[in-house]
Amino acid sequence: xxxxxxxxxxxxxxxxxxxxxxxxxxxxxxxxxxxxxxxxxxxxxxxxxxxxxxxxxxxxxxxxxxxxxxxxxxxxxxxxxxxxxxxxxxxxxxxxxxxxxxxxxxxxxxxxxxxxxxxxxxxxxxxxxxxxxxxxxxxxxxxxxxxxxxxxxxxxxxxxxxxxxxxxxxxxxxxxxxxxxxxxxx
Amino acid sequence: xxxxxxxxxxxxxxxxxxxxxxxxxxxxxxxxxxxxxxxxxxxxxxxxxxxxxxxxxxxxxxxxxxxxxxxxxxxxxxxxxxxxxxxxxxxxxxxxxxxxxxxxxxxxxxxxx
Numbered sequence: 191x192x193x194x195x196x197x198x199x200x201x202x203x204x205x206x207x208x209x210x211x212x213x214x215x216x217x218x219x220x221x222x223x224x225x226x227x228x229x230x231x232x233x234x235x236x237x238x239x240x241x242x243x244x245x246x247x248x249x250x251x252x253x254x255x256x257x258x259x260x261x262x263x264x265x266x267x268x269x270x271x272x273x274x275x276x277x278x279x280x281x282x283x284x285x286x287x288x289x290x291x292x293x294x295x296x297x298x299x300x301x302x303x304x305x306x307x308x309x310x311x312x313x314x315x316x317x318x319x320x321x322x323x324x325x326x327x328x329x330x331x332x333x334x335x336x337x338x339x340x341x342x343x344x345x346x347x348x349x350x351x352x353x354x355x356x357x358x359x360x361x362x363x364x365x366x367x368x369x370x371x372x373x374x375x376x
Numbered sequence: 377x378x379x380x381x382x383x384x385x386x387x388x389x390x391x392x393x394x395x396x397x398x399x400x401x402x403x404x405x406x407x408x409x410x411x412x413x414x415x416x417x418x419x420x421x422x423x424x425x426x427x428x429x430x431x432x433x434x435x436x437x438x439x440x441x442x443x444x445x446x447x448x449x450x451x452x453x454x455x456x457x458x459x460x461x462x463x464x465x466x467x468x469x470x471x472x473x474x475x476x477x478x479x480x481x482x483x484x485x486x487x488x489x
């Protein structure tokens with residue numbers, strides 16, 4: 191059965207052609223090598239793994255991510271949803287023959303939600319630290335007022351400049367006219 | 377194994393010895409629940425596909441976890457071939473062997489250099 195994801199590779203080749211330069215161009219991104227090595231080390235503690243093998247596994251991961259995302263994207267589109275959600279990913283795993291990942295993945299998802307909730311609570315606590323809301327509001331109004339003043343000042347200056355330019359232009363025009371008229375009579 | 381500590385991924389040195397540049401600036405992520413791969417990186421890899429739409433955080437999280445499981449599976453499978461051939465080092469060939477042998481890995485066929 192031929193690889194059905196061929197078009198993804200072609201697309202990425204096209205992306206490569208217009209790649210923006212950065213430390214790691216987006217289309218050459220891989221998962222962090224050290225993270226992967228650490229995982230393999232923990233899994234196979236006394237086993238040596240050739241660099242070529244590591245490189246290959248690393249690149250396979252990238253392909254895997256694309257495969258999984260692509261499949262989930264399709265499912266998402268079929269459902270006429272705008273955002274790929276967790277269920278789409280889980281369904282993709284099943285569909286692509288990685289159903290045995292589901293259990294572990296789902297288990298860890300709970301942790302993720304718990305963490306996200308914790309983060310939200312944490313951030314609101316930080317915001318309330320020390321400064322009461324009314325004071326914050328007052329400071330905000332002050333800042334806005336200052337900003338407005340500055341904008342008005344700049345606009346005022348610009349307007350004055352324009353006026354000066356217009357006046358100068360008009361004067362020049364009048365002088366030129368006067369010269370022209372003189373010439374007519376000479 | 378689950379911990380809040382983020383990985384220290386310092387570059388070894390500036391003279392070309394394998395610089396383990398791992399987390400790019402701005403990518404510091406709280407991984408939590410033992411996730412090894414930074415979510416921001418996973419997301420960027422996903423976004424390299426121009427056809428991909430938006431993905432929820434949960435979705436990215438699952439992709440990250442699935443990728444970890446993938447690494448483990450692949451490494452483990454490759455090792456089976458290594459030990460079968462009575463070698464001590466997992467070679468590229470062992471990994472290739474997995475790709476050939478396992479149907480779910482057919483998508484990797486010919487995608488590698």
